[in-house]
Amino acid sequence: MSINPNPELLVKLLSPRATLPAYQSAGAAGLDLSACLPAETESLTIRPGEILLVPTGLAIAVPPGFEGQVRARSGLATKHGIGLPNAPGTIDSDYRGELKVAVINFSTKPFEITHALRIAQLVVAPVAKADIRVVSDLGETTRGAGGFGSTGLSSTIEVRGGTALQSGVPGATTLQGGDAVSPKGAGPAPLTSR
Numbered sequence: 001m002s003i004n005p006n007p008e009l010l011v012k013l014l015s016p017r018a019t020l021p022a023y024q025s026a027g028a029a030g031l032d033l034s035a036c037l038p039a040e041t042e043s044l045t046i047r048p049g050e051i052l053l054v055p056t057g058l059a060i061a062v063p064p065g066f067e068g069q070v071r072a073r074s075g076l077a078t079k080h081g082i083g084l085p086n087a088p089g090t091i092d093s094d095y096r097g098e099l100k101v102a103v104i105n106f107s108t109k110p111f112e113i114t115h116a117l118r119i120a121q122l123v124v125a126p127v128a129k130a131d132i133r134v135v136s137d138l139g140e141t142t143r144g145a146g147g148f149g150s151t152g153l154s155s156t157i158e159v160r161g162g163t164a165l166q167s168g169v170p171g172a173t174t175l176q177g178g179d180a181v182s183p184k185g186a187g188p189a190p191l192t193s194r
Contacts, residue, residue, distance in 0.1 A: 007062075018058050019056075020058075030123045031122045035054050036057030037055070042115075046104075046110065048105050051103070056098070060099055062095075065126060067127045068091030068123070069091075071088045071121050071123060072084045081106040081108075084104065
């Protein structure tokens with residue numbers, strides 16, 4: 001099955017005040033989503049630690065075989081501490097209700113959400129539907145049942161012949177041009193050249 005690299009996103013305006021989703025640059029991966037507040041509401045204040053559901057005034061139809069991923073905007077996150085509590089949020093292809101964005105204030109100051117403020121971005125991405133099969137054995141891997149930080153926090157990097165070789169798994173071996181390179185142990189290794 002081939003995936004259309006430019007799927008059509010159908011958009012229904014639920015309010016005359018709604019702003020159409022838009023890419024802000026030629027290379028942007030996400031369409032910016034804007035707040036759509038009622039005319040009588042100048043702004044919404046989101047207090048530190050608070051979660052608000054912000055309306056967009058839009059309903060969308062994501063094409064079958066795709067999902068809409070709602071993600072935080074990096075500028076709001078880094079400058080104001082505004083993010084999404086469920087990032088990325090998923091818009092399923094069969095959902096037809098109003099697109100609303102759950103936002104959270106991670107900062108220590110209140111933040112004002114005004115009408116038409118770009119509050120999130122929407123990435124349209126392909127999805128795979130898995131066939132479920134019950135088995136008695138899943139097979140062995142080096143990692144096994146290790147989870148929740150079992151691979152550590154640091155990556156080990158060694159430079160050989162001007163090329164950086166990296167491994168984040170303790171004891172793993174990275175191959176480059178027939179040379180086997182083993183990690184230098186726990187913790188970050190200094191960049192060295194041979």
